[in-house]
Amino acid sequence: MRREGPVIFAAIAGLAVIISGLFATDALKVVKDELDQWYLITTAFMVLVGLINLNLLHVRKISQKKEGWGYSIVLLAGMYFFIVFGLMRGSLGDAQYGWAYNATIVPMSATTFSLLMFYIGSASYRAFRARTAEATVLLLSAVVMMIGVVPIGRVIWSRLPDITSWILDYPNTAGIRGIQLGACIGGMATALRILVGIERGHLGGEG
Amino acid sequence: MSFWHTAQNLDRRIIYVVLFLVVTYVLIKPIGLPIVVNRETQRAYDAVDKLAAGSILFVSADYGSSSIPEMLPAEKAVLRHVFRKGLKVIAGGMWNEAGAMHDLAWQEVSKDFPDKKYGVDFVNVGYKPGAGVLLERMISDAHQALLGIDFYSKNFSDLPLMGEFKTMKDAKMVFAFTSGDPGEKEWVKMVTDPLRMPFATAATAVAVPGQMPLLQSGQIIGILKGMGGAAEYELLVKSPGSAIAGMDAQSATHILMVLFIVLGNLGYLMTRKQTT
Amino acid sequence: MDKAFVAGSVLQNWIVALLTLAILSVLYKENPFYRFAEHLFVGTSVGYTVMTNWYTYGKPTIMKSIITEGKWTYVIPVVLGLLIYTRYIKNIAWLSRYCLSFIIGYGSAYVLRSDPRSLVLTQAIATFKPLWVAGDFLKTVSNWVLVLGVAGTLTYFFFTTKRSGIVGAGATIGKWVMMVAFGSAFGNTVMARVSLFVGRMQFLLTKWLHVIPG
Numbered sequence: 001m002r003r004e005g006p007v008i009f010a011a012i013a014g015l016a017v018i019i020s021g022l023f024a025t026d027a028l029k030v031v032k033d034e035l036d037q038w039y040l041i042t043t044a045f046m047v048l049v050g051l052i053n054l055n056l057l058h059v060r061k062i063s064q065k066k067e068g069w070g071y072s073i074v075l076l077a078g079m080y081f082f083i084v085f086g087l088m089r090g091s092l093g094d095a096q097y098g099w100a101y102n103a104t105i106v107p108m109s110a111t112t113f114s115l116l117m118f119y120i121g122s123a124s125y126r127a128f129r130a131r132t133a134e135a136t137v138l139l140l141s142a143v144v145m146m147i148g149v150v151p152i153g154r155v156i157w158s159r160l161p162d163i164t165s166w167i168l169d170y171p172n173t174a175g176i177r178g179i180q181l182g183a184c185i186g187g188m189a190t191a192l193r194i195l196v197g198i199e200r201g202h203l204g205g206e207g
Numbered sequence: 208m209s210f211w212h213t214a215q216n217l218d219r220r221i222i223y224v225v226l227f228l229v230v231t232y233v234l235i236k237p238i239g240l241p242i243v244v245n246r247e248t249q250r251a252y253d254a255v256d257k258l259a260a261g262s263i264l265f266v267s268a269d270y271g272s273s274s275i276p277e278m279l280p281a282e283k284a285v286l287r288h289v290f291r292k293g294l295k296v297i298a299g300g301m302w303n304e305a306g307a308m309h310d311l312a313w314q315e316v317s318k319d320f321p322d323k324k325y326g327v328d329f330v331n332v333g334y335k336p337g338a339g340v341l342l343e344r345m346i347s348d349a350h351q352a353l354l355g356i357d358f359y360s361k362n363f364s365d366l367p368l369m370g371e372f373k374t375m376k377d378a379k380m381v382f383a384f385t386s387g388d389p390g391e392k393e394w395v396k397m398v399t400d401p402l403r404m405p406f407a408t409a410a411t412a413v414a415v416p417g418q419m420p421l422l423q424s425g426q427i428i429g430i431l432k433g434m435g436g437a438a439e440y441e442l443l444v445k446s447p448g449s450a451i452a453g454m455d456a457q458s459a460t461h462i463l464m465v466l467f468i469v470l471g472n473l474g475y476l477m478t479r480k481q482t483t
Numbered sequence: 484m485d486k487a488f489v490a491g492s493v494l495q496n497w498i499v500a501l502l503t504l505a506i507l508s509v510l511y512k513e514n515p516f517y518r519f520a521e522h523l524f525v526g527t528s529v530g531y532t533v534m535t536n537w538y539t540y541g542k543p544t545i546m547k548s549i550i551t552e553g554k555w556t557y558v559i560p561v562v563l564g565l566l567i568y569t570r571y572i573k574n575i576a577w578l579s580r581y582c583l584s585f586i587i588g589y590g591s592a593y594v595l596r597s598d599p600r601s602l603v604l605t606q607a608i609a610t611f612k613p614l615w616v617a618g619d620f621l622k623t624v625s626n627w628v629l630v631l632g633v634a635g636t637l638t639y640f641f642f643t644t645k646r647s648g649i650v651g652a653g654a655t656i657g658k659w660v661m662m663v664a665f666g667s668a669f670g671n672t673v674m675a676r677v678s679l680f681v682g683r684m685q686f687l688l689t690k691w692l693h694v695i696p697g
Contacts, residue, residue, distance in 0.1 A: 006580035010588025017592035029347070036344040037351065038560035039589050040337040042582065044540035045564025047336075050529050052571065071518050075526035082530030092306055092333065092538045093359030099488050099495060101307060105531055106272040107499040107686075108524035111506040113273035114679040117460075118510055120672065121226050122219040125467040129475050137659060138666040139472070143465055145670025149412070149435060151240035152458035165245065167667050168419050170628045175664025177420040177606055178636025178657065184602045191591035202587050203580050223510050230677075230684050235694055276682025277675065303535045314490065335539050339593055354543040396601035412675035416668045423629075424609030426601065433671070434678040452697070453681040460677045 007197040014195045054079065078104075141167060209481065215474025222467060229463050233456040240455055247422065248439040251407035251429025254380060255285065260293035262379040263372055267394065268300035268308040270386035274411050278384045279311060280450035281409035281437035285382055286316045288444045290323050297372050299332040299353070301341065301389040306333025306358035308384075326366040333358030338389035342397040346375045376402060386411040391418055395426045409436060491690070500691040503683055632660035 013035065020032035058072035082100070089097045130136040147153045148164025193199035244252075258264065266285070270278045289296055298309040309331040317323055325331075332353050335341050344352035349372060355363045363369035371377060375398055383406070385391045391408050399406035405428055410418050412433030421427045431440055434457060437450035487494040505520035544561065548554045563582050570579040610633045612626040638653030639661065646654055689697040 002577040002580070006584035009581055010584035010591075013585050014588040014592030014595075017589060017596055021596045033344065033347055033351075034556065035589070036337075036340055037557070038563070039340045039586070040335065040344065040352065041540065041544050041557055041560035042564040042585060043336040044536045044544065045561055046567045046582065046586075047533055047536040047541075049567060051533055052568070054526070054529055056571075068518070071522040074519055075522040078523045078526030079530040082527050083533055086530070086534035086538070091360040092535060093310060093331070093357075095490070096488055098307065098310060099490060101531060102311070102490065103495045103498045104502065104523065105527050106275065106307075107502050107683075108506060108520055109272040109528070110275055110679065111503045111683055112521075112524065114676075114683045115506070115510065117676040117680040118223045118226060120676045121464050121467060122222050124464060124669075124673070125217070125222060125471045126215075126219075128468050128471065130472055131475075134658065134662050137662040138669070139468070141663045141666025142669040142673075143468065145667045146461045146465055146673050149432070149670065149674055150458040150461050151242050151435075151454055152462060154243060155240060161243070161245070166625070167663060168416065169423065170625045171632055171660050171663040172416050172667045173419045173423050174629050174632025175636050175657075175661040176416055176668075177423075177610065178633045178639075179661070179664075180417070180420060181603060181606060181633070182637060182640050184598050187594055188598055188603075191594040194587060194591040195595070202583050220511065226680075230681060231688070234681070234684055234688055273679065276685070277678045303532055306535075306539075333539055334535060336536060339597070340589070343593070343597075354540060354547060356543050356547070358539075360538060392602065396597040400601045400605070412671040412678065413668075415671050416664065420606055420609075424605055426605060433674050434681070435674070449682070449685055449697075452695075453678065453685060456681045456684070457674065457677055460681075461673065464673060464677075 003200070003203055006203060007200065011195055011197060051079065141171075209478065211474045211477035211481070213474075215471045215478065226460065226463065229459050230456045233459040234453070237452070237455045238458070240458055242435075242438050242442055242451060242454060244439040244443060245432075245436075247430045247432065248436050248443070249429070251382075251409075251431055252288070252440060252443045254405050254407050254428045255288055255294075255382065256292065258292065258294055258379050261295065263295050263297060263368075263377055264289055265375065265378040265381045266296050266298045266309070267381065267383040267385075268298065268305040269302050269390045270300075270308065270384050270411065271302055271304045272307070274386040275308070275311075276449070276453065277411045277434045277437060278386065278409060279308065280434070280448045281431050281440055282308070282312045282384055283316050283448060284437060284440040284444050284446060284450075285409070286312055286329075287319070287446050288440075290316070290320045290328065291444070295327075295368055295371070296329045297332060297368070297378065298329065300334050301338045301393065302386075303334045306331055309333070310358065326361070327368055330366050330368050330372075331358040339393040339397050342375070342393055346398060346402065349374050349377075375404075378404070380405040380407070382407050382409070384409045385414055385418075387414060390414070391421060391427065395421060400426060407431075409440075496690050500687060503687060507683075628660075631656050635660055 016032055016035050020028045054075065058076055061072045062069045085100060086092070086097055091097070128139060128142070130139050144160070145164055145167065147156060148160045153160040153164065190199060194202070255264065266282070268278070268282065286296065299305060300308070313325070313329060313331060317325070317329070323329060335353055337344070341352055350363055350369070357363070357366065381394055381399055381404055383391055383394050385408050391410070394406060398404060406426065407429045408418060408427055409431035410433070415430060415432045418427060418430055422430055431437055434450050434453055438454050441448050441451050486492060502520050505516040508514055509517040544557055549557050563585055566578050566582040568579070569575045610630060612629055614623070614626055614630065616622040616626065635653045635656030637657070638650055639657030641650060641654070644650050688694045
């Protein structure tokens with residue numbers, strides 16, 4: 001039952017969702033609403049996995065005084081500060097907790113992602129080459145989009161924003177829709193395989 | 208080493224410095240390039256504008272603090288529009304910083320609307336886990352799905368607006384601020400398609416191409432595209448903010464990047480010619 | 484002292500500015516300030532996420548739903564969620580499969596239930612555009628681009644048939660359409676990344692250095 005049990009459990013849970021979609025009876029609705037709530041609650045209680053993994057990794061690093069162990073102390077201090085301070089303040093929306101969040105997490109998150117501007121600038125300068133006909137088309141489309149989506153595009157040529165809109169509305173939509181249709185159908189096939197027990201990768205290794 | 212060889216092999220730190228200087232200079236000395244509202248932003252604006260006073264708009268912050276420069280100005284502009292129209296807002300989201308993002312927007316916008324009260328005109332229910340399943344649950348019983356407490360840990364029973372919002376069917380429209388997954392697809396398949404509810408989005412520029420098929424099929428009414436879309440909405444609600452202020456720097460940086468790409472390609476073509 | 488912990492205070496602006504500069508310093512080269520900020524970011528983010536889940540769902544489920552409202556059936560998903568942590572104990576790690584199976588099985592069922600209508604059928608129907616629009620040549624051409632583009636992109640991913648004849652032609656059309664689509668995606672990605680840095684500089688120049696009013 002170590003492997004078969006979870007597969008059967010997943011199939012029963014999934015069947016409840018599918019059957020409730022096919023037969024709209026009050027009794028099935030009650031069961032499905034309850035199971036929906038169970039899903040939300042289960043997801044909420046799984047969140048400590050990241051915390052435990054970080055602790056295991058960084059406590060080991062500190063105890064063995066591996067390279068950079070001082071930074072591990074900073075990581076754990078930051079983590080426990082937000083947990084303990086949060087528990088003390090009693091609410092996520094508390095003004096002081098919000099102050100700490102806006103002073104630390106917001107700027108660090110925003111700045112880490114803002115580094116991407118430099119990386120994309122440097123990478124596109126270095127690697128974006130019109131080596132083949134396909135690459136040339138990609139390059140031209142990118143350049144037209146880059147200029148057309150900003151106000152200076154209209155100043156350079158009044159029709160440029162219209163061309164940019166046309167690219168987004170037609171060839172972009174066509175390409176992305178084709179990819180998304182394929183991905184959706186693939187996702188549905190995988191979902192069906194999971195429900196009937198063919199796909200078992202999520203169960204992990206031995207045992 | 209030839210000029211063209213150097214042209215396509217500039218040290219990356221030179222590129223970083225030039226980008227940094229251009230952004231800084233244009234922010235300090237803006238050019239004043241005109242911003243024109245595009246069709247998709249206008250459609251999103253018109254959809255909100257059509258709602259009758261007292262209608263409930265569900266606003267979803269499906270973005271994190273990393274997308275603040277694009278999303279927060281858009282959310283503030285939409286809130287200003289909504290409050291001027293006399294609409295009411297339930298603010299939630301599928302990303303874990305949703306509550307904090309709505310808090311930032313409310314704290315700033317409410318200063319300009321002292322008659323708007325928390326709990327009466329605006330409720331921040333914050334993030335709840337579950338993504339698409341959460342939305343499905345909110346169609347049958349929003350209070351149970353949201354466990355009856357808001358972002359500030361207040362009970363729904365203490366918030367008069369929550370008495371008018373029992374299920375998603377009580378909202379007249381959904382406006383989602385999206386930057387990835389979960390996002391607009393969950394809203395479309397779980398709520399707005401089944402309930403045939405008007406749905407508009409403000410998307411980070413990187414998410415815009417992926418949303419175009421949904422726009423073309425009519426499942427999304429209008430999209431605010433990145434910081435440009437936010438600037439256009441600020442223009443429509445006549446409240447210039449950081450999005451409008453940032454567009455000149457955006458323009459200058461895009462031109463600079465195109466020049467870098469052209470330089471790199473010219474260097475490549477000329478050195479290839481020289482070797483052949 | 485109280486003024487220091489008000490939103491937008493001088494103290495907050497200085498902390499924000501120093502952390503911003505610490506992370507930007509990696510553009511020159513990796514250094515202790517960057518590593519400090521990077522580790523602090525990871526730790527604080529995880530701590531905040533834990534608190535978010537506790538206050539939005541963990542605590543209300545236990546205190547409100549189970550204890551106050553008496554919904555004792557909710558004990559089952561709480562236990563199911565906690566089973567994930569058995570993965571750290573070798574002898575009973577297999578119990579964590581029940582938690583994962585429930586989440587994945589339930590989510591998979593929703594994919595089967597909701598994706599076909601909104602993300603497949605509606606999208607497919609929206610592709611059926613008129614291939615002749617009287618009096619509007621641009622619209623006619625555009626509709627051809629859309630229809631052939633979608634068909635071609637789907638054909639491109641047929642790897643089980645020979646790339647010749649109509650399949651080959653379709654795949655070629657799909658390839659070119661995807662090149663344009665990826666180019667436009669790249670252009671939009673550049674816009675997104677630039678916006679992020681513009682936002683950071685706006686903060687540094689307005690709230691910290693007060694070079695720009697605002």
